[in-house]
Amino acid sequence: MVLTGLFGAIVVKLNLAHLSISVHLLLALVLVQVQLALLLSLKNKLPYLQVNKKLVKMLYVFLILLLTQSVLGTLVRMYVDDISKTLHYENRQTWLAEMPVAFLIHRTFSWVVLAAGFYLTWINRKEALAKKFHLLLTFLMMNMIAGIVLFYAEMPAIAQPIHLLLASFAITQTVNVLLQTQSSRKRSVTAMAATV
Helix, strand or coil: CHHHHHHHHHHHHCCCCHHHHHHHHHHHHHHHHHHHHHHHHHCCCCCCCCCCHHHHHHHHHHHHHHHHHHHHHHHHHHHHHHHHHHCCCCCHHHCCCCCCHHHHHHHHHHHHHHHHHHHHHHHCCCCCCHHHHHHHHHHHHHHHHHHHHHHHCCCCCCHHHHHHHHHHHHHHHHHHHHHHHHHHHHHHHHHHHHHC
């Protein structure tokens, strides 16, 4: 928490430099995940979920996809920040007119992330995790809609933080499911050891 706060001061000191903003966001996301893990552990809210190792591996791959998409989004934001400063924060409709490569990859890769989210939701539709994957898929679809609004509605100012917030929710929900499946596997091992 102290490190995130200090980096916030650095962000201001560096006049919102690209890299400092991105690192500050990353530290804030890590802080949220740590708080989530602590909260679930302290309140003993980690239910016993029977999952196979294949699903856990798929969740890790999905988390990597989400983080990759977030990095691509950061590159797009850096480009937009440069253009917006050059244009004195006017003519929002032209900020993505040239469509940089990072934006094209980010836009295309969003379909890969969404398809992976649909697949995870489909294969877990009858499992104990079904509601958690439905929530994750909802965050993904809402985030994609926010991204579409950003591009086609001439970059409305409110859509950008919503897009970022929904991406953070998707990452947090994925970590939430991973924490619960990790806990269940540890409890399974503990339970087997106790019976032996």
